[in-house]
Amino acid sequence: QQPVQSPQAVILREGEDAVINCSSSKALYSVHWYRQKHGEAPVFLMILLKGGEQKGHDKISASFNEKKQQSSLYLTASQLSYSGTYFCGTEMETSYDKVIFGPGTSLSVIP
Amino acid sequence: DVKVTQSSRYLVKRTGEKVFLECVQDMDHENMFWYRQDPGLGLRLIYFSYDVKMKEKGDIPEGYSVSREKKERFSLILESASTNQTSMYLCASSLWMFRGPEAFFGQGTRLTVV
Numbered sequence: 198q199q200p201v202q203s204p205q206a207v208i209l210r211e212g213e214d215a216v217i218n219c220s221s222s223k224a225l226y227s228v229h230w231y232r233q234k235h236g237e238a239p240v241f242l243m244i245l246l247k248g249g250e251q252k253g254h255d256k257i258s259a260s261f262n263e264k265k266q267q268s269s270l271y272l273t274a275s276q277l278s279y280s281g282t283y284f285c286g287t288e289m290e291t292s293y294d295k296v297i298f299g300p301g302t303s304l305s306v307i308p
Numbered sequence: 309d310v311k312v313t314q315s316s317r318y319l320v321k322r323t324g325e326k327v328f329l330e331c332v333q334d335m336d337h338e339n340m341f342w343y344r345q346d347p348g349l350g351l352r353l354i355y356f357s358y359d360v361k362m363k364e365k366g367d368i369p370e371g372y373s374v375s376r377e378k379k380e381r382f383s384l385i386l387e388s389a390s391t392n393q394t395s396m397y398l399c400a401s402s403l404w405m406f407r408g409p410e411a412f413f414g415q416g417t418r419l420t421v422v
Binding site: 198199229237238239240241244284286295296297298299300301 | 312343348349350351352353356364366367398410411412413414415416
């Protein structure tokens with residue numbers, strides 16, 4: 198049931214773009230994205246609901262393809278502050294209110 | 309700011325000990341959660357609670373129990389600690405279940421069982 202995230206890790210130079218993908222084999226109601234910096238608590242980025250629109254958060258945006266049960270997180274013109282581990286959390290239609298997180302994608306932005 | 313506070317950042321316990329991990333939130337959230345975080349496995353849900361004295365099992369409840377006697381406090385109990393319970397434990401709270409607003413996480417408790 199755990200969603201699959203790809204890539205596992207990515208290294209970027211400042212200003213480059215990145216895409217992190219999250220997919221599930223189950224029908225999803227929502228997808229949540231969090232970022233965790235080293236030694237800190239995960240912090241909410243955004244939630245995408247079934248039937249909802251693509252979301253944006255500064256230069257970070259996300260989409261949700263309901264047909265494919267996939268979500269993608271887009272990081273544009275990456276900054277050093279974007280470094281961290283990104284987790285997607287998926288809520289299935291048949292499992293109300295229970296969010297299952299993926300294994301995470303480690304993103305490192307270097308000067 | 310919402311604050312979720314976990315009582316300890318680091319704990320070292322012996323095998324077989326009963327261990328209590330405490331979590332307190334100050335935003336009057338109905339829902340509280342305990343996750344376990346291990347490298348390569350992400351965040352795995354142990355238990356969650358949507359009201360005082362109410363609890364639901366998550367994906368990996370074996371070897372754990374929880375207690376929620378007051379709305380602001382959610383305790384995770386390891387009845388008899390084992391070395392495979394060495395991990396980072398994260399508590400979270402949210403205003404209502406995850407279909408609503410975001411969850412707020414505590415700083416985590418790194419538990420080592422020796």
